[in-house]
Amino acid sequence: MHRSSRDRPKGNACVIGSGPNGLAAAIVLARSGLRVDLFETEAIPGGAARTMELTLPGFLHDFGSAVHPLGAGSPFFSSLPLRDYGLEWIHSPAPLAHPLDDGTAVVLERDLGEAASALSEDGKAWRDLMRPFVEHWSEFAPEVLRPIPSIPRHPWLMARFALSVPLSAKTTAHHFRSERTRALFAGLAAHSFLSLDEPLSGIFGLLMAISAHAVGWPIPRGGSQSLTDALIRYVEMLGGRVKVSCRIGSLDSLSPYDPILCDVTPRQLLRIGGSRLTRPYTRRLQEFRYGPGAFKVDYALSAPIPWKARDCARAATVHIGGSFDEIAASEKAARNGQHADRPFLILVQPSLFDPSRAPAGKHTAWAYCHVPNGSTADMLPRLEAQIERFAPGFRDCVLARRVFSPEDLESMDANLVGGDIQGGVLDIRQFLFRPTWRHYRVATARPLPGENPQKIYICSSSTPPGGGVHGMCGYHAARTAVRDLKR
Numbered sequence: 001m002h003r004s005s006r007d008r009p010k011g012n013a014c015v016i017g018s019g020p021n022g023l024a025a026a027i028v029l030a031r032s033g034l035r036v037d038l039f040e041t042e043a044i045p046g047g048a049a050r051t052m053e054l055t056l057p058g059f060l061h062d063f064g065s066a067v068h069p070l071g072a073g074s075p076f077f078s079s080l081p082l083r084d085y086g087l088e089w090i091h092s093p094a095p096l097a098h099p100l101d102d103g104t105a106v107v108l109e110r111d112l113g114e115a116a117s118a119l120s121e122d123g124k125a126w127r128d129l130m131r132p133f134v135e136h137w138s139e140f141a142p143e144v145l146r147p148i149p150s151i152p153r154h155p156w157l158m159a160r161f162a163l164s165v166p167l168s169a170k171t172t173a174h175h176f177r178s179e180r181t182r183a184l185f186a187g188l189a190a191h192s193f194l195s196l197d198e199p200l201s202g203i204f205g206l207l208m209a210i211s212a213h214a215v216g217w218p219i220p221r222g223g224s225q226s227l228t229d230a231l232i233r234y235v236e237m238l239g240g241r242v243k244v245s246c247r248i249g250s251l252d253s254l255s256p257y258d259p260i261l262c263d264v265t266p267r268q269l270l271r272i273g274g275s276r277l278t279r280p281y282t283r284r285l286q287e288f289r290y291g292p293g294a295f296k297v298d299y300a301l302s303a304p305i306p307w308k309a310r311d312c313a314r315a316a317t318v319h320i321g322g323s324f325d326e327i328a329a330s331e332k333a334a335r336n337g338q339h340a341d342r343p344f345l346i347l348v349q350p351s352l353f354d355p356s357r358a359p360a361g362k363h364t365a366w367a368y369c370h371v372p373n374g375s376t377a378d379m380l381p382r383l384e385a386q387i388e389r390f391a392p393g394f395r396d397c398v399l400a401r402r403v404f405s406p407e408d409l410e411s412m413d414a415n416l417v418g419g420d421i422q423g424g425v426l427d428i429r430q431f432l433f434r435p436t437w438r439h440y441r442v443a444t445a446r447p448l449p450g451e452n453p454q455k456i457y458i459c460s461s462s463t464p465p466g467g468g469v470h471g472m473c474g475y476h477a478a479r480t481a482v483r484d485l486k487r
């Protein structure tokens with residue numbers, strides 16, 4: 001249906017920050033008829049969805065996101081013709097492998113039936129837990145990837161899911177009898193950055209597993225930059241402009257624009273908003289809490305990783321940490337300001353499935369573990385000891401490595417405050433009120449006479465539904481802005 005041009009808002013909008021949420025916001029604004037300028041501090045756009053030669057020439061590394069279940073399953077991104085703009089998803093034969101000390105690996109198969117067979121004694125429990133959401137992903141995804149609480153369009157499905165919200169991963173894992181399945185579930189739940197005995201950690205594990213079966217855990221050919229570049233081409237096709245190497249230090253420099261969408265976290269919003277934010281809103285943003293950070297290493301490798309369990313070579317993502325209890329101890333430590341002796345790692349080996357990432361016969365991989373926010377500890381020996389535990393001889397394959405402490409991550413993307421890759425801890429309070437009860441709308445002080453009453457919104461992963469490359473924070477924030485403009 002075509003809207004008449006009279007229904008379309010007019011004027012100049014701008015977006016600060018070119019992460020996936022900033023780009024999603026820019027697309028919604030441009031589609032509504034606004035002229036959009038997007039400003040990005042860094043020389044390469046994409047925020048934590050960038051791909052760069054971080055080690056040696058010819059080795060392409062994802063600076064941040066590498067595997068994109070929520071990118072491929074995002075209701076917004078999947079509504080865009082991104083394939084026509086260069087995006088191609090690659091699926092490894094299995095989404096995930098989880099090696100164990102006996103030299104075998106638990107493999108999460110993409111097909112739910114095959115996964116159930118592979119998980120043998122826990123197969124039925126696994127299938128019964130996941131099936132309603134896997135089969136109804138297209139109804140389920142828009143419900144979970146938006147602000148909560150809101151009135152569900154599929155109340156039965158969501159009521160079933162909501163029952164799991166208060167459950168910790170530890171409680172949810174009681175569904176499973178085998179230590180192997182419990183270990184698999186611990187790795188999935190550890191993506192939450194929560195302690196595995198905290199509420200919500202269970203729902204994270206479920207969401208990660210459901211997405212693996214419903215859409216897979218694909219990598220973009222060429223790296224996450226391909227997703228960013230496809231989004232930018234689409235923004236430009238809509239008439240938007242992306243200006244890189246352009247840091248916004250204050251909202252006062254953006255007087256020609258209304259609305260302004262900020263793909264930044266609360267700490268930066270406080271800085272650039274200054275006295276334009278109301279006092280109560282400023283106080284609430286000051287109370288916003290960041291979560292544990294990431295300690296990340298990028299590797300250029302002379303050969304594929306020499307896994308003891310050969311099944312690990314079937315999956316782009318490998319969870320390293322052993323048993324449920326070990327992973328739980330690692331995550332509890334990071335949440336409580338400590339460093340685990342045997343940290344849980346998320347490792348990605350993209351070049352096994354996408355040869356464009358490294359020179360012929362060579363490989364790339366990245367791995368990170370969770371550490372206290374802003375930690376300065378050198379986790380490299382512990383991180384590599386964990387990889388060696390399941391892949392003896394790994395160190396001999398390393399041609400070059402690039403280590404990112406939490407501070408290094410933040411220096412390359414200001415949103416990664418203290419190394420927090422989720423835009424703020426996602427506990428119950430910040431799940432419901434993210435970053436405040438106002439969600440996307442920023443409370444601004446009344447303008448002085450003659451001042452332009454601009455509307456300001458926050459659209460980063462510090463808003464609902466939170467971290468991950470799905471663009472839904474930017475989508476919902478921009479839709480809110482467009483609705484407000486039409487009022």
Ligand SMILES: Cc1cc2nc3c(=O)[nH]c(=O)nc-3n(C[C@H](O)[C@H](O)[C@H](O)COP(=O)(O)OP(=O)(O)OC[C@H]3O[C@@H](n4cnc5c(N)ncnc54)[C@H](O)[C@@H]3O)c2cc1C
Nearest residue numbers: 017019020021041047048064065066067248415461468469
């Ligand atoms: C190491 C790592 C691994 C990850 N792995 C995955 C994964 O495998 N899968 C997944 O789905 N997610 C992953 N993530 C998380 C995911 O990348 C983020 O949740 C997502 O990028 C958040 O998008 P965003 O748009 O909110 O913010 P960002 O991507 O952080 O983008 C914010 C942008 O705003 C810019 N900016 C900030 N302040 C200003 C300013 N004042 N002026 C101009 N520009 C500004 C920044 O430079 C940056 O480019 C990972 C992140 C990291 C760091």
